[in-house]
Amino acid sequence: MTANPFPRRAEPDVRRQGLIAACTRVLAREGAAGTSVRVIAREAGISPGLITHYFAGIDALISATYDHVDQTVAAAMAQAVDAAGSDPRARLDAFVTASFAPPIADRALLATWIAFWSLVTARPDIARQHDDQYAAYRARLTELLAACGVRCDHLRLAAISVTALVDGLWLELCLSPGCFTGTEAGVIARAHIDALLTRRA
Amino acid sequence: MTANPFPRRAEPDVRRQGLIAACTRVLAREGAAGTSVRVIAREAGISPGLITHYFAGIDALISATYDHVDQTVAAAMAQAVDAAGSDPRARLDAFVTASFAPPIADRALLATWIAFWSLVTARPDIARQHDDQYAAYRARLTELLAACGVRCDHLRLAAISVTALVDGLWLELCLSPGCFTGTEAGVIARAHIDALLTRRA
DNA sequence: CAGATTGTTGTACGATCGTTCAACAAGCTT
DNA sequence: AAGCTTGTTGAACGATCGTACAACAATCTG
Numbered sequence A, B: 001m002t003a004n005p006f007p008r009r010a011e012p013d014v015r016r017q018g019l020i021a022a023c024t025r026v027l028a029r030e031g032a033a034g035t036s037v038r039v040i041a042r043e044a045g046i047s048p049g050l051i052t053h054y055f056a057g058i059d060a061l062i063s064a065t066y067d068h069v070d071q072t073v074a075a076a077m078a079q080a081v082d083a084a085g086s087d088p089r090a091r092l093d094a095f096v097t098a099s100f101a102p103p104i105a106d107r108a109l110l111a112t113w114i115a116f117w118s119l120v121t122a123r124p125d126i127a128r129q130h131d132d133q134y135a136a137y138r139a140r141l142t143e144l145l146a147a148c149g150v151r152c153d154h155l156r157l158a159a160i161s162v163t164a165l166v167d168g169l170w171l172e173l174c175l176s177p178g179c180f181t182g183t184e185a186g187v188i189a190r191a192h193i194d195a196l197l198t199r200r201a
Numbered sequence C: 001c002a003g004a005t006t007g008t009t010g011t012a013c014g015a016t017c018g019t020t021c022a023a024c025a026a027g028c029t030t
Numbered sequence D: 001a002a003g004c005t006t007g008t009t010g011a012a013c014g015a016t017c018g019t020a021c022a023a024c025a026a027t028c029t030g
Helices: A012-030 A037-044 A049-054 A058-083 A088-098 A107-120 A124-147 A152-175 A182-200 B012-030 B037-044 B049-054 B058-083 B088-098 B107-120 B124-147 B152-175 B182-200
Strands: none
Touching: A012 A037, A012 A049, A012 A058, A012 A107, A037 A049, A037 A058, A058 A088, A058 A107, A058 A124, A088 A124, A088 A182, A107 A124, A107 A152, A107 B107, A124 A152, A124 B152, A152 A182, A152 B124, A152 B152, A152 B182, A182 B152, A182 B182, B012 B037, B012 B049, B012 B058, B012 B107, B037 B049, B037 B058, B049 B058, B058 B088, B058 B107, B058 B124, B088 B124, B088 B182, B107 B124, B107 B152, B124 B152, B152 B182
16 A cells, blocks of 8 residues: 555665654764764664665765754744744744744754864865855844844844844853853843844834 | 973973964864874874873863963953953953954864864863853953943843854854954944943943 | 565774873983 | 983774675565
8 A cells, every 4th residue: 555665674764864863862962072873873773884875974964964953943943933923023032032942942953063063164065054054044034034124234234143142142051051041041132133123213 | 591400302381382282273174073183293293192191181182272272362352452441332342343353253263162062062071161261251241341331230141142142243253254244243243232231321 | 485676784894093101312410 | 421310202002983795684576
């Protein structure tokens, strides 16, 4: 009855997703330095050789993991924005507030990001992947800001500004969780947006 | 004439500084992943075994490098602040503006920071070092903000806010230099401080 | 029930990792 | 000048890295 012609031991996509999930867990638990083929394979409950079979190499797996995490984040943000209704300001607030709560504010996510940043310096292709993903992030934020009535000629710097503030807060929140709370981060970000919007009016 | 009783091949402090400088250069050029004992030793023009002689291990060298870079940054910032004169607002502006110009906004610095962040997850002692250095950074910023008249009960969140914004801008400026300029980052940061100060008055 | 096909295993390989240590060399003391 | 102290070397070690590949097992075809 199944349409798949080769449903052997495990569906290829299921394996790939399983490997990505295992890679994410290892990245979170061991950090970028402790993430190796053997550790990931043990975490996924498979043989080390199978990783090379499904991915071109360990770098390709980490790249795919980054891509998957990025998509997960984007989806969670989009859902938070949609759940906020139709009021532009409420949607913008939901976007930044979601950044400081699970599953976004999470050490596992930070570990994945750091593992990637550490590759940006040496590998141009990964630098490009970072540029693309960040541009997409800013584009989504730009839409939300435009809907709130930010003037066109202020839009670019406004998006850069909010992105930087949210990122800085998110980074510190993950690195030093005891310093301030996610709620306080939300208060700071919304106050910054208040100032942005009133300056325009 | 020299007071040092054992000025053999090279002064111990000179060697240590040389190793730290070599480690900084390798970190910037190769990234955290490509930084090894042998590469650092070749960069410093010495034998691999000497590193273990001067530092407890490669981790201790990286830790010392982080510490040195942090002190260099703090010194550069302090100099920029002092050069701004005695006006509190001018001193605060100088602090944030210096963050987006050489030698602060530099890929080498970013690589060092990332190398350290990647160790925070797995090693509690390095997590503590990060917490301490960030607390010191916020303390210096808190002083500057207090001198500008920020109310006591707003001081903590104000410092966290400015720190996060400056860090976020600095991070993106180093990771994707083509996205916006250091001058634009300065404009954004000073506008944010404007909003902070006028809200208080 | 063969035979073909393919997911999966586990070992083996070469490279590189951080660290150790016996031997050497350079400077100080006597 | 001889002897001692100590910075420095470079080879060697065991561990671990990413990858390749022959053998095995499980499924599908006919």
